[in-house]
Amino acid sequence: DLQMTQSPSTLSASVGDRVTITCRASQSISSWLAWYQQKPGKAPKLLISDVSSLESGVPSRFSGSGSGTDFTLTISSLQPDDFATYYCQHYNTYWTFGQGTKVEMK
Amino acid sequence: EVQLVQSGAEVKKPGESLRISCQGSGDSFTSYWITWVRQMPGKGLEWMGRINPSDSYTNYSPSFHGHVSISVDKSISTAYLQWSSLQASDTAMYFCARQPIGEPFDYWGQGTLVTVSS
Numbered sequence: 001d002l003q004m005t006q007s008p009s010t011l012s013a014s015v016g017d018r019v020t021i022t023c024r025a026s027q028s029i030s031s032w033l034a035w036y037q038q039k040p041g042k043a044p045k046l047l048i049s050d051v052s053s054l055e056s057g058v059p060s061r062f063s064g065s066g067s068g069t070d071f072t073l074t075i076s077s078l079q080p081d082d083f084a085t086y087y088c089q090h091y092n093t094y095w096t097f098g099q100g101t102k103v104e105m106k
Numbered sequence: 107e108v109q110l111v112q113s114g115a116e117v118k119k120p121g122e123s124l125r126i127s128c129q130g131s132g133d134s135f136t137s138y139w140i141t142w143v144r145q146m147p148g149k150g151l152e153w154m155g156r157i158n159p160s161d162s163y164t165n166y167s168p169s170f171h172g173h174v175s176i177s178v179d180k181s182i183s184t185a186y187l188q189w190s191s192l193q194a195s196d197t198a199m200y201f202c203a204r205q206p207i208g209e210p211f212d213y214w215g216q217g218t219l220v221t222v223s224s
Binding site: 001034036038042043044045046049055087089091092094095096097098099100 | 141143150151152153156167168201203205208209210211212214215216217
């Protein structure tokens with residue numbers, strides 16, 4: 001079975017920091033990779049699809065990169081609204097999520 | 107505006123049956139898959155399965171196949187997630203989401219909290 005592994009599980013950061021979250025697939029997934037943001041008690045929000053395509057309305061401080069099995073989500077300058085949990089997802093055949101990375105205030 | 111509106115929170119006893127719903131509006135309901143995602147308390151997201159509202163074709167995650175059932179009534183743009191016999195381990199938040207073909211989940215319902223306790 002395909003596994004998606006994120007690191008770190010928790011990340012402590014301050015406003016203005018550059019933040020990077022990694023996601024590794026257990027096998028090559030081409031570009032079928034999305035990132036979501038979830039805040040407590042809310043539904044996830046799609047941020048990025050196809051590895052690096054920002055959804056409409058998502059701030060440009062978010063970016064995605066990678067290929068094959070290794071992917072990253074970068075927030076160039078962390079803002080107060082960005083403290084949340086982030087999930088990567090492979091979305092072809094089976095729709096497997098990573099275990100999540102919680103970005104918390106340092 | 108695309109919206110998915112889910113039914114309200116439920117409290118059930120083990121062994122009871124349950125059906126929760128997800129009603130779409132704002133776009134052609136039969137043009138996209140509807141998928142269900144589980145989130146257990148304090149845990150991550152798990153894909154459960156999906157349905158094509160145009161023909162009711164379903165796919166299930168092996169982890170959930172046989173334990174839940176997904177159905178649809180396209181005349182009222184509503185998808186359903188159903189259990190015939192709930193267990194305490196089914197306690198979770200359940201989200202429905204819209205899934206364009208070959209794309210990730212772009213619109214989500216607000217979630218339905220299911221609590222199973224004796």
